[in-house]
Amino acid sequence: MDFKKIFTNNEEWVQEKLSLDPDYFNKLSKSQNPEILYIGCSDSRVTAEDLMGAKPGEIFIHRNIANMVISIDLNVMSVINYAIYHLNVKHIIICGHYECGGVRAALQSKDLGILNPWLRNIRDVYRIHKQELSLIADENSKFKRLVELNVQEQCVNLIKTASVQKAHKSRGLLVHGWVFDIYSGKIIDLNLDFTKILESIMEIYRIDE
Numbered sequence: 467m468d469f470k471k472i473f474t475n476n477e478e479w480v481q482e483k484l485s486l487d488p489d490y491f492n493k494l495s496k497s498q499n500p501e502i503l504y505i506g507c508s509d510s511r512v513t514a515e516d517l518m519g520a521k522p523g524e525i526f527i528h529r530n531i532a533n534m535v536i537s538i539d540l541n542v543m544s545v546i547n548y549a550i551y552h553l554n555v556k557h558i559i560i561c562g563h564y565e566c567g568g569v570r571a572a573l574q575s576k577d578l579g580i581l582n583p584w585l586r587n588i589r590d591v592y593r594i595h596k597q598e599l600s601l602i603a604d605e606n607s608k609f610k611r612l613v614e615l616n617v618q619e620q621c622v623n624l625i626k627t628a629s630v631q632k633a634h635k636s637r638g639l640l641v642h643g644w645v646f647d648i649y650s651g652k653i654i655d656l657n658l659d660f661t662k663i664l665e666s667i668m669e670i671y672r673i674d675e
C-alpha cells in the first residue's frame with residue numbers, strides 16, 4: 467500500500483460510487499441500518515466487508531487483537547450495547563482466523579508487556595480446553611483448534627452479557643461463531659448451537675430483569 471496514493475484512490479472510489487448513483491453519499495449520510503454486528507481480528511489480512519461482500523451501511527464492525535469479548539473492555543462492550551439497543555441488530559458474528567498472531571502469541575511464553583493481560587484471556591481459553599488441546603500432537607493443528615475454541619469462548623462471553631440474553635429472549639438475536647480460513651479465503655461456520663450453549667451456562671450466568 468503506497469501511503470501517498472490513498473487520497474487519489476479515495477477520489478477514484480468517490481467517482482465510481484457517484485457514476486453509479488449521483489445521490490449515493492447523500493443517501494449514505496442519512497442513517498445506518500445494519501442488521502449485523504461483526505467482531506473480528508485487527509489483522510490487516512482479515513477484512514470484514516470485503517470477505518462478506520458487504521456494502522457501507524450493512525455491517526456494524528468492531529475489531530481488536532484476536533477478536534476478543536472481554537467484559538471489562540469498555541470499547542467492545544459499548545459497541546455491543548449500541549448495536550443491540552440502538553441499531554437493533556439481529557445477528558452478532560465473532561470471526562476469528564487461522565494464523566492469528568494474537569492466538570500464536572498466547573501459545574508462547576514470551577513477555578509482551580502491555581499485551582500480557584490481553585493475551586491472558588486467550589491462555590484462559592487454552593486452560594478451559596486443555597484436555598482436548600493436549601491430545602493434539604501437531605503444533606499447527608493445535609494452533610488452528612485454539613483459534614476455533616477462542617471464537618467459541620468469545621461467543622460464550624457474548625452470551626454471558628445481559629443485553630445479549632435479553633435480546634435473544636425478546637426478539638431472537640443470534641450469535642454466530644466463524645473462522646476465516648486464510649489458506650482458502652473461505653468463511654467456516656463453526657455451527658455453534660446458541661441454545662445449547664445458553665442452556666449449559668445459564669445456571670451460572672443467567673441475568674434476570
Ligand code: CO
Pocket residue numbers: 507508509531532533563565566567568569
Ligand atoms: Co488475528
